[in-house]
Amino acid sequence: MRPETPPQLETRTCQAAIRSPELDESIKLFHQATGIGFYEQLPEEPNWTHYLDLTYAQKMRFSLVFDQQAEPHSRHATYPVHTYGAFPGLLNAGGEAPVATHKISAVTVAPSYRRRGILSRQITADLAYAQQAGFPIAALTASEATIYGRYGFEPATYQSRFTLKCAHGVKLRVQVPGRVVDADPQHFGPGYAALAVRALEQTFGSVDSTEFDNGFALGRWDTWETLEKPKNLRFAAYYDDAGQLGGFATYKFGGWDEPKAKLVVHKLVATSDAARIKLFEYLGNHDLVEEVHGQGPVADPLRQVLENVRDYHVRSIDDVLWLRVLDVVAAFQARGYQRDARLLLSVSDRLELISGTYLFEVSDSRATVSRIEDGQADSGLPRVALSERELAGLYLGTVQLDQLLDSGRAELVGGGTAGDWVHLFSVAREGFTPHGF
Structure with missing residues (x-):
């Protein structure tokens, strides 16, 4: 041989x-x-x-x-x-x-x-x-979960794949403002592009949509694998009470041969919870349809307003966006904050891209971050040692410092007890990433 x-x-x-x-x-x-x-x-x-x-x-x-x-x-x-x-x-x-x-x-x-x-x-x-x-940041969506951690990536957003039961229509506990119309995608090119930009601005954890995403939403092609013209796609647009376009959904009927007649959402972009809820209400009220299959945040606002919460059945929870910090100062100064605190983070990076000690000074929702030498550190400040992976998990508040300390994924240098600073990276709501890449 x-x-x-x-x-x-x-x-x-x-x-x-x-x-x-x-x-x-x-x-x-x-x-x-x-x-x-x-x-x-x-x-x-x-x-x-x-x-x-x-x-x-x-x-x-x-x-x-x-x-x-x-x-x-x-x-x-x-x-x-x-x-x-x-x-x-x-x-x-x-x-x-x-x-x-x-x-x-x-x-x-x-x-x-x-x-x-x-x-x-x-x-x-x-x-x-x-x-x-x-x-400041690198991002990817991972087909395998065990590969990218060794390069400093950590899951930052998750999504729920769910089934909305609607055999008897969708009944909500509240009346949601706005209206939904059956849309013609040929008239939504420029309008949809502007909507996608506004949705990015309103959706914490979202990445920007690409030309492929926009074309997919408007029915120009089906999947990236072939870019063939899709068949039987339908479209719905949401307008708020002021008449502004605030959401858009692309969906398809699953076929009569399925055990239950269903609609499958291919793409849904919304600038508000009201737009998202109203679009799913519209989809769930189609005649003869028993289920709607969709994706959404893990803490989906839709579930909170259903008359019967069991109509929302989670099929799986999947990681979506993985992040890797490339510039601690630039990345964390560009981030939003809910709390004020002063803190030292000592980062060990296997690739030596961001190893070092960083001083975080957060006030009025803004951070000043500076890299310092060990001798410059204020001995009175709490200091946490962690890896580049754990730092990436903090970026969108996916994990908190107290969780990292309790699980042994981070260490409070010099001992002592944790204070309110452990919630420095908390967020108002979980991140959601509607676009893959």
Whole structure:
């Protein structure tokens, strides 16, 4: 038996900026390889124009890793063994303005090339690039939950997948203002784009929507896997009492062959709880429909106003957004706060991107954060030691300092007892991320 030839890896990194035939071909190869990596159906040739347009719109920076020693008959003689993409975005962290965010996506490693450090080298280099480029935060949505913690990522938002029982209609305990109309998506292009921006501004934990998200909501294409034109989608728009567009839902009938007739929500964007509740009330009052399948925050306001709370059945609770802090000062000064406090955080970072001690001084909902040397620390201030992962969990208030201290994930340096400062990173409500990437 011939000995296995070790890979000779070559990384090609491209920026989807100025269009060219060569870059178009690299983008196409990138998406083909990513689709194979996620076991997806490859798109039809006419749809490649959409992929190119969307990738350029995202300003995607992507890498392909090739094995120069791959066997001639191997798929990897022409296809990359690893794909990795990232693009700029925004995150609502409760501050005065959204936070610039490095959004990571399309990460694959071919089965025969796993456990060779390919991803470790790529993501380490990319996070260093993002830090130097000035991004305070990196974000991703993880298909596997055990991979990204070693690089400093931590779950920051969760969502509930639920079934709303509505065989006899949806009965609410309150009358919700506004109205819902059966929408024609052809007339909602500019209006929906503006709505998506307002929803980002109003939804703590949300990231900005991409051109794909907007096209998906308006029925231009179905899934990212094929970008084919969807069939049988329906649309509903919510208007508040002032006549302003405040919500939009895209949904589909599940078919008569199902055990129960259901509507499945594909996308729902809302600028308020009233808009969200009113849209689900509308969906649940369709004739002959017994269930509505949707997604929402874990503490969904819809459940709080149902006449029968058991009509809301949680099928699963899933992590959505994972965060990694790249600049402690910039990230936490851009965040919103509910409490005043002074505190020292000593961060140990396995990648040495943000290791150090930081002074937090929070007053009137704003923070001043500064990196200090150990000798400069005020001995009278509480000091907590934690890792970069735990710090990421604090960013959107997903966990609190008292929880980290009680569970041993953080340590109060010098002993003593916890004070009100343990609630410094508390939030008014949980984060929710309506857009994946």
